[in-house]
Amino acid sequence: xxETAASSSAGAASPLAPAAFPLVHPVPGxxxxxxxxxxxxxxxxxxxxxxxxxxxxxxxxxxxxxxxPSAPVDWCRRQLPxxxxxxxxxxxxxxxxxxxxxxxxxxxxxxxxxxxLFGCPREEVFVASTGVIGVPVPPRHIGDSxxxxxxxLRPDAWRDAAAAxxxxxxxxxxxxxxxxxxxxxxxxSGIAKGSGMIAPDMATMLGFVFTDAAIAPPxxxxxxxxxxxxxxxxxxxxxxxxxxxxxxxxxxGAAGNTPxxxxxxxxxxxxxxxLEAVMADLAQQVVRDGEGAQKFITIDVSGAASARAARRIxxxxxxxxxxxxxxxxxxxxxxxxxMAVGKAGERADRDRLSIAMGGVTITRNGQLEPGYxxxxxxxxxxxxxxxxxxxxxxxxxxxxxxxCDLTHGYISINADYRS
Amino acid sequence: xxETAASSSAGAASPLAPAAFPLVHPVPGxxxxxxxxxxxxxxxxxxxxxxxxxxxxxxxxxxxxxxxPSAPVDWCRRQLPxxxxxxxxxxxxxxxxxxxxxxxxxxxxxxxxxxxLFGCPREEVFVASTGVIGVPVPPRHIGDSxxxxxxxLRPDAWRDAAAAxxxxxxxxxxxxxxxxxxxxxxxxSGIAKGSGMIAPDMATMLGFVFTDAAIAPPxxxxxxxxxxxxxxxxxxxxxxxxxxxxxxxxxxGAAGNTPxxxxxxxxxxxxxxxLEAVMADLAQQVVRDGEGAQKFITIDVSGAASARAARRIxxxxxxxxxxxxxxxxxxxxxxxxxMAVGKAGERADRDRLSIAMGGVTITRNGQLEPGYxxxxxxxxxxxxxxxxxxxxxxxxxxxxxxxCDLTHGYISINADYRS
Numbered sequence: 001x002x003e004t005a006a007s008s009s010a011g012a013a014s015p016l017a018p019a020a021f022p023l024v025h026p027v028p029g030x031x032x033x034x035x036x037x038x039x040x041x042x043x044x045x046x047x048x049x050x051x052x053x054x055x056x057x058x059x060x061x062x063x064x065x066x067x068x069p070s071a072p073v074d075w076c077r078r079q080l081p082x083x084x085x086x087x088x089x090x091x092x093x094x095x096x097x098x099x100x101x102x103x104x105x106x107x108x109x110x111x112x113x114x115x116x117l118f119g120c121p122r123e124e125v126f127v128a129s130t131g132v133i134g135v136p137v138p139p140r141h142i143g144d145s146x147x148x149x150x151x152x153l154r155p156d157a158w159r160d161a162a163a164a165x166x167x168x169x170x171x172x173x174x175x176x177x178x179x180x181x182x183x184x185x186x187x188x189s190g191i192a193k194g195s196g197m198i199a200p201d202m203a204t205m206l207g208f209v210f211t212d213a214a215i216a217p218p219x220x221x222x223x224x225x226x227x228x229x230x231x232x233x234x235x236x237x238x239x240x241x242x243x244x245x246x247x248x249x250x251x252x253g254a255a256g257n258t259p260x261x262x263x264x265x266x267x268x269x270x271x272x273x274x275l276e277a278v279m280a281d282l283a284q285q286v287v288r289d290g291e292g293a294q295k296f297i298t299i300d301v302s303g304a305a306s307a308r309a310a311r312r313i314x315x316x317x318x319x320x321x322x323x324x325x326x327x328x329x330x331x332x333x334x335x336x337x338x339m340a341v342g343k344a345g346e347r348a349d350r351d352r353l354s355i356a357m358g359g360v361t362i363t364r365n366g367q368l369e370p371g372y373x374x375x376x377x378x379x380x381x382x383x384x385x386x387x388x389x390x391x392x393x394x395x396x397x398x399x400x401x402x403x404c405d406l407t408h409g410y411i412s413i414n415a416d417y418r419s
Numbered sequence: 420x421x422e423t424a425a426s427s428s429a430g431a432a433s434p435l436a437p438a439a440f441p442l443v444h445p446v447p448g449x450x451x452x453x454x455x456x457x458x459x460x461x462x463x464x465x466x467x468x469x470x471x472x473x474x475x476x477x478x479x480x481x482x483x484x485x486x487x488p489s490a491p492v493d494w495c496r497r498q499l500p501x502x503x504x505x506x507x508x509x510x511x512x513x514x515x516x517x518x519x520x521x522x523x524x525x526x527x528x529x530x531x532x533x534x535x536l537f538g539c540p541r542e543e544v545f546v547a548s549t550g551v552i553g554v555p556v557p558p559r560h561i562g563d564s565x566x567x568x569x570x571x572l573r574p575d576a577w578r579d580a581a582a583a584x585x586x587x588x589x590x591x592x593x594x595x596x597x598x599x600x601x602x603x604x605x606x607x608s609g610i611a612k613g614s615g616m617i618a619p620d621m622a623t624m625l626g627f628v629f630t631d632a633a634i635a636p637p638x639x640x641x642x643x644x645x646x647x648x649x650x651x652x653x654x655x656x657x658x659x660x661x662x663x664x665x666x667x668x669x670x671x672g673a674a675g676n677t678p679x680x681x682x683x684x685x686x687x688x689x690x691x692x693x694l695e696a697v698m699a700d701l702a703q704q705v706v707r708d709g710e711g712a713q714k715f716i717t718i719d720v721s722g723a724a725s726a727r728a729a730r731r732i733x734x735x736x737x738x739x740x741x742x743x744x745x746x747x748x749x750x751x752x753x754x755x756x757x758m759a760v761g762k763a764g765e766r767a768d769r770d771r772l773s774i775a776m777g778g779v780t781i782t783r784n785g786q787l788e789p790g791y792x793x794x795x796x797x798x799x800x801x802x803x804x805x806x807x808x809x810x811x812x813x814x815x816x817x818x819x820x821x822x823c824d825l826t827h828g829y830i831s832i833n834a835d836y837r838s
Contacts, residue, residue, distance in 0.1 A: 066761030068769045098757050100770065100786045133754035134787055243761055321740070321825075322833060329834035335552035338517050342485030342662055350487040351519065367519045368553055407834065411827050414744035 014195075016288035016296050016384060016404070017171040024158040024176040025187045027210040029054035029252025031153035034164030037145040039093035039131070046164035050146060051088040051208070052118060052153050054252045059085035059126065060221035062228040064245035070097035072127040073244055075107045079123050083217025085250055086120035088208060089127050089146070090165050092193075094137045096129040097243040106137045113143030117150060128206055128246040130167055130193065162191040165206055168413075169195050169289050175281035179274045182267055184257040186213040188274050190249075192282035195237070195289035207232060207247040207282055213271055214253035215260045222263040223272055224249045231279035234311060234401045236318045237290040249275070287402045292409025295327055297386045297402065303354075304397035309346040313392060314401030316344035324406035330381040332374050334362045341392060352393025359387065366393075433614075435707035435715050435803060435823070436590040443577040443595040444606045446629040448473030448671025450572035453583030456564040458512035458550070465583035469565060470507040470627070471537060471572050473671045478504035478545065479640035481647040483664035489516035491546040492663055494526045498542050502636025504669055505539035507627060508546050508565070509584050511612075513556045515548040516662040525556045532562030536569060547625055547665045549586055549612065581610040584625055587832075588614050588708050594700035598693045601686055603676040605632045607693050609668075611701035614656070614708035626651060626666040626701055632690055633672035634679045641682040642691055643668045650698035653730060653820045655737045656709040668694070706821045711828025714746055716805045716821065722773075723816035728765040732811060733820030735763035743825035749800040751793050753781045760811060771812025778806065785812075 032051040039047040053059075061080055063073050089110050096103045107127055114125040129137070162172035176189040190209030215223070228247055253259070260268045288296055299317050304310035317323055320340040326333040334355050341348050351366035358380025361369050380386070386405075451470040458466040472478075480499055482492050508529050515522045526546055533544045548556070581591035595608040609628030634642070647666055672678070679687045707715055718736050723729035736742055739759040745752040753774050760767050770785035777799025780788050799805070805824075 064761075065764070066758070067763070067765070067767045068757050068761030068772065098754065098769065098772075098782070098785065133757055134782070243758055321829070325830055325833035328830070331834075335517070338487050338552060339485070339662055342483075342487030344486070345484070346486070348486045350517065353487065353517075363517070363553070366517065405834075406830065408827055408830050410740070411744055411747070411825065411830055414741060415748035415750075415824075415826065 013170045014289050014293055016293055018285070021159050021172060022174055022176065024174045024189050025178055026155040027187050027189050027252065028212040028254035029057060030210045030250070031155055032161045033149060033152045033154065033157050034160030034162070035149050035152065037141065039091055046160060047092045048142065048145060049090040049161045049164040050149055050153065053086050053088070053250050054254055055086065056253060057085050058083055058215055058217040058220050058251040058253070059248060060217060060224040061246065061248040062225060064243060066243050068098065068243055070095050070129060070244045071099060071103035071107045072096055072129045073246060075111070076126055076128070076246060079126060082123045084124050085126055086118045086124040087114040087126070088248060088250070089114050089125065089142065090206065091129050091142055092165050092167050093131040094129060094135060095131045095133050095244050096137050098134040099136055102136050102139070106139060106142065109140050109143040113146045117146055126248055128244065130165065130206055130244055133243060158189065158191060162193070165191065165193040167193065168291070169193050171289060173282055173285040173289070175278045175285070177274045177278050179270050181213060181257045181271055184255050186255045186257060186271065187211060188278045190278050190282055192286055194286040195291055205232060205245045205286060207279065209249040209275070209278060211249070211251050212253065212255035213251050213260065214255065214257050215251040219260050219263040219268070220249060220251055223268070223275055227272070227276045227279045230276055231283040234314070234399065235283045235287050236315055236401070236403050237287060284402050287404050290404035291413045292407040293404030294407055294409070295384055295386050295405040297327060297388065297404060299401045299403070300389045301392065301401070302389070302398045303391035303393045303395060305347045305395040306397040307399055308397070310397040310399035311401065312346050313341055313344040313348065313390070314399050316340045317388065317390065318401045318403035321406055324403065327381065327386055328405035328407045330378065332357060332377040332381060337388065337390060341390060347394045348392035349394050354391040354393070356389040357381070357387065432589045433708050433712055435712055437704070440578050440591060441593055441595065443593045443608050444597055445574040446606050446608050446671065447631040447673035448476060449629045449669070450574055451580045452568060452571045452573060452576050453579030453581070454568050454571065456560065458510055465579060466511045467561065467564065468509040468580045468583040469568055469572065472505050472507070472669050473673055474505065475672060476504050477502055477634055477636040477639050477670040477672070478667060479636060479643040480665065480667040481644060483662060485662050487517065487662055489514050489548060489663045490518060490522035490526045491515055491548045492665060494530070495545055495547070495665060495667070498545065501542045503543050504545055505537045505543040506533040506545070507667060507669070508533050508544065508561065509625065510548050510561055511584050511586050512550040513548060513554060514550045514552050514663050515556050517553040518555055521555050521558070525558060525561065528559050528562040532565045536565055545667055547663065549584065549625055549663055552662060577608065577610060581612070584610065584612040586612065587710070588612050590708060592701055592704040592708070594697045594704070596693045596697050598689050600632060600676045600690055603674050605674045605676060605690065606630060607697045609697050609701055611705060613705040614710055624651060624664045624705060626698065628668040628694070628697060630668070630670050631672065631674035632670050632679065633674065633676050634670040638679050638682040638687070639668060639670055642687070642694055646691070646695045646698045649695055650702040653733070653818065654702045654706050655734055655820070655822050656706060703821050706823050709823035710832045711826040712823030713826055713828070714803055714805050714824040716746060716807065716823060718820045718822070719808045720811065720820070721817045722810035722812045722814060724766045724814040725816040726818055727816070729816040729818035730820065731765050732760055732763040732767065732809070733818050735759045736807065736809065737820045737822035740825055743822065746800065746805055747824035747826045749797065751776060751796040751800060756807065756809060760809060766813045767811035768813050773810040773812070775808040776800070776806065
């Protein structure tokens with residue numbers, strides 16, 4: 001348990017990693033940095049992200065459903081209803097989870113320091129931590145580090161910030177979009193970390209998204225909840241849920257658009273679409289960094305009783321070790337998909353079930369397609385980008401879920417390693 | 420998909436397999452056989468179990484919750500309320516699942532043949548199948564095979580019967596107990612198969628238990644439901660649920676005990692305990708034959724809101740790939756247990772959580788035990804029999820769950836193999 005986080009981030013990048021760090025547009029009203037404050041054992045490795053937000057920035061978020069959440073998650077859950085943020089402080093290398101009252105004191109101290117630095121109420125400071133579980137954080141270390149960093153805040157430090165929140169990630173993750181919102185150009189830029197729940201000493205999915213759009217906090221919260229359901233809640237590497245999962249979306253309002261007061265407002269639609277696109281992009285990058293991943297798998301479920309039912313069926317397929325190992329083995333083993341649909345606990349009509357892989361129909365209406373030839377499916381499975389489509393034949397619910405295969409690499413990372 | 424089932428049963432036995440097939444007491448009123456009828460490709464490999472039960476035998480059972488069940492499961496679900504059985508016919512090598520109306524016709528034909536042979540109503544014939552999904556069973560093959568086998572029914576053919584229902588199992592599974600029931604000696608003997616949900620072409624957990632006790636069908640059903648919850652529903656290899664899981668318990672009444680009419684009758688207690696012991700023994704043997712298993716893991720959960728909540732927490736730990744790989748790696752990584760408790764979705768008090776491994780307290784009341792020394796825990800983890808105890812600090816609910824570790828062997832069996 002004494003191993004530092006990020007120990008494996010020095011390793012080779014995932015074979016599914018993007019070729020380069022993407023272009024990230026600065027977001028007016030947002031300055032950030034990624035710095036090394038000595039939490040990671042490797043000297044000079046970035047382990048702290050600090051974000052300064054313009055006054056009156058709206059914030060919304062979704063937090064882990066774990067019944068054993070970390071101290072920072074508890075803090076954010078209490079502050080989110082306030083809807084305003086001036087600062088976000090995130091450290092890697094230590095999750096500050098299962099650390100008792102000492103963990104709450106670390107959060108208090110960090111929040112005090114950031115509030116003093118930016119001259120804002122404590123309620124407008126948000127925090128997140130990722131790394132070792134159950135090891136105390138040095139009591140005042142994070143809070144005491146902040147003042148010296150102030151001069152390094154910049155509008156374009158996305159790569160440094162993305163690196164500072166990495167643990168076992170093999171590449172930094174970011175996504176950015178610009179859109180026209182009623183005649184005003186609006187930017188959405190975000191970063192994320194995660195590569196499976198991974199070891200508790202290197203746990204967690206984190207996502208931080210920033211926009212200069214003006215959006216009322218309740219409208220933003222509604223948008224973020226929905227976008228999370230269609231992005232971070234649609235991915236799975238190993239079905240494990242971290243103590244610390246945190247997604248925060250901050251809207252500075254600096255773009256000067258007519259403020260969006262209601263997420264159901266038709267004018268909000270282009271923003272919602274772009275927000276979902278950025279968050280889905282980030283979520284997919286987390287899957288592409290899945291431990292041991294060799295193949296990126298997209299699962300489209302249709303014909304379910306509801307969108308929620310479709311997502312549950314998709315996740316049952318995506319979490320099935322048998323489906324994931326079959327794809328690792330490039331085996332067109334569609335029977336495992338039938339099994340996974342069956343265990344999802346949602347309505348499905350066995351006699352109307354249709355399954356396709358790589359665009360090739362394998363079963364239709366519950367029976368093997370006459371003349372089914374496995375050759376093109378086997379060819380598809382030899383690629384890196386795998387597509388599965390399942391129609392369960394009972395309704396109109398749809399969902400798309402993303403996952404990766406389950407390989408010897410996953411076992412090696414998680415079993416062969418000794419803390 | 421054309422590979423026969425049982426292809427790997429010729430491989431080496433699991434390192435956790437028992438040294439020898441156990442002593443199995445014959446059960447008055449039960450004759451059985453295990454025969455080769457050519458469903459498995461390997462010539463002479465047993466693939467059919469036939470059981471003849473005395474008139475007025477009571478039957479009870481539990482069936483898969485899969486929403487895509489096999490044709491035999493559908494049949495058994497319809498007949499179980501009748502509560503009487505004279506015959507059980509089970510084949511391996513083909514699950515008769517996802518086979519449309521042709522699959523139902525195979526069941527009809529098998530039931531017709533067995534009913535004619537034993538002179539009983541169709542409703543008293545029970546069937547189960549395990550093996551390939553989605554491949555038609557030769558239409559009249561099973562039914563036509565039965566008559567020639569009649570002379571081979573014997574009271575002591577337990578090993579042959581256990582072998583006939585194997586697919587990827589590496590050893591045949593049986594358990595047996597005798598008890599005193601109000602002055603009458605009563606026997607309970609059973610067999611099972613399963614080693615993970617495994618490939619769809621070699622799927623399924625099956626259990627068949629026989630007793631000569633006289634028990635009314637409703638009382639038997641209540642006992643079996645409860646015993647299943649404490650045995651087969653407390654094991655997991657890879658969290659996958661087969662299309663075909665079937666547990667049937669038949670009570671012939673030949674022992675001549677005072678019939679048990681109500682499972683709440685105090686006199687029934689010794690029988691219930693022995694039934695649970697036999698079923699737990701069989702369930703644990705399935706885990707010991709888990710694909711790639713190197714370690715047998717017992718997880719005791721206490722302090723939960725209810726027994727059901729305790730079981731869910733135990734299964735969340737047992738199904739966590741991170742917990743299973745940590746144990747494979749002999750890593751005393753208790754943070755992964757905290758994570759798994761958190762994701763179970765049941766009430767748990769982070770600040771009262773206690774965790775022990777191998778009898779050594781690691782955390783108590785939500786914090787690392789002062790002076791905790793990992794050495795004895797690491798030593799425990801180098802063994803084959805692993806014990807984890809978790810108290811979640813909110814109530815009096817208890818459960819015990821059994822699983823195995825997740826190793827390279829699992830990946831090799833399920834990914835490296837190409838159908």
